[in-house]
Amino acid sequence: MLSRRSFRRMLSRRSFVATSAALALPAQAQAPWPFKPIKLVVPYAPGGSTDVVGRVIAEYLGQRLGQNIVVENRPGKGATIGTSQVAKAAPDGYTLLVSNISAFAIAPPLYSDLDYDPVADFAHISLASFNPSVLVVNPAFEARTLADYIAYARANPDKLAFATSGPGSSNHILGVMLAMVSDTRLVHVPYRGAGPAMQDVIAGNVPSMLDSLPSAAPHIKAGKVRALAVSGAERNPAFPEVPTMKEQGYPGLVSYSWFGLSAPAKTPALIVERLAAEMQVVLKHPDVVRRWQEIGAESSTMTPAQYGAFVKAELEKATAAVKASGAKPE
Structure with a gap:
């Protein structure tokens, strides 16, 4: 028969073991990313270029990751509503954004009440296309x-x-x-x-x-x-019969839109690196290359560091253009 002191020591040891096991369980049981569907926020309504590019990325990147990527359209205020939502999302790899020139370069100098920083609040993964x-x-x-x-x-x-x-x-x-x-x-x-x-x-x-x-x-x-x-510098191969604004007498009207993939800041580096590596494969897939050609888009792969630098440079250029244009939010 156990003494009261022996019983207390045994109970203390069992409690320690049980507590240790409980703390270790989540780390042991956690499945590798991604173990559930990923949300891809398109900050425009269905049917536009951002949506077209986003749905192609969702399909082929989802195949590479072995997980469904669900497109969620969140339009409004120059693409800033959906973009703001992603900036505030958990940085766990399950909320991504189709980043674009409007939300990351034009909106900051246009809207004084913007609640995100296009450089500091995101982990930029890869440029996908420009057109x-x-x-x-x-x-x-x-x-x-x-x-x-x-x-x-x-x-x-x-x-x-x-x-x-x-x-x-x-x-x-x-x-x-x-x-x-x-x-x-x-x-x-x-x-x-x-x-x-x-x-x-x-x-x-x-x-x-x-x-x-x-x-x-x-x-x-x-x-x-x-x-x-x-608005390209040259005629687009998909529509060679359509002249440029430049050749019709307006050399200053050379303009491109761009689209890419970004995540909330502080998304784990391993997840960002995995997404970037898979995007390199996706953008070279023959079906994606053919799709880009059909819609007049050009593929452009970048590393996360390159895409981050690209976004910063585009922000600087757009700030000057917005000020020169005198454009105001409507």
């Missing part, structure tokens, strides 16, 4: 060239409207610059995403639109809208 913008019109609209479009705008000040995916988008800034260099007064009609904007142009509710080429591409090919000019 020019395109000016399109409803087929019933009279302009067939950029010169026609500008002539109409000059003859009808404050009447020619152009749609964009939203205030603070790269195409909003491009539209402001187009009006400045052509000495016209265009009317900006912002939407909550390129998809809804394009539908209104196709329906004839708005005569024209500045859109990123990937989301406009299928509508141009289907004849639902007519392309007047692209």
Whole structure:
């Protein structure tokens, strides 16, 4: 029979063992990342270029990781609402962002109340694609060239409207610059995403639109809208018949949008490195390369360090462009 003192010592030892086992259990039982679906936030409505790029990444990166990647569209305020959500998310690798020029380069100098820092609040993983913008019109609209479009705008000040995916988008800034260099007064009609904007142009509710080429591409090919000019330095291989703004007399209107993959700051380095390595493979996949070619996008792989430096440089360039354009949030 145990004495009271022996019983207490045995109980103390058992309690220590039980407590030690309980503390060790989570580390031993934790499955390797990713052990559950990953959320990929697209900070624009479905149908736009950010959404198109995001869904391709979700499909092929998910295959590489062996886990579902679920796209969540969170549009609003120049892509800043969805971007802010990711900045505040747990840095555990289960919330990612389709980062883009609007949220990371244009919004900071445009919005004084922005609640995230595009450099400090994110772990930047890889650039995915970059592409020019395109000016399109409803087929019933009279302009067939950029010169026609500008002539109409000059003859009808404050009447020619152009749609964009939203205030603070790269195409909003491009539209402001187009009006400045052509000495016209265009009317900006912002939407909550390129998809809804394009539908209104196709329906004839708005005569024209500045859109990123990937989301406009299928509508141009289907004849639902007519392309007047692209904003690249050279004609795009997917649409060689569409002249550039540069060659039509506006050399300062060379503009590109870009899209990439980012995570909240403090996401573990091993997860960032795994995502970056898999993105390198995804962006070289023949199906992804072909898809990018079809929509007029160009693939560009970067390491996390390179992409972080790229975002910082783009922010500096866009800050100067926004100030020069005089653009205001709407």
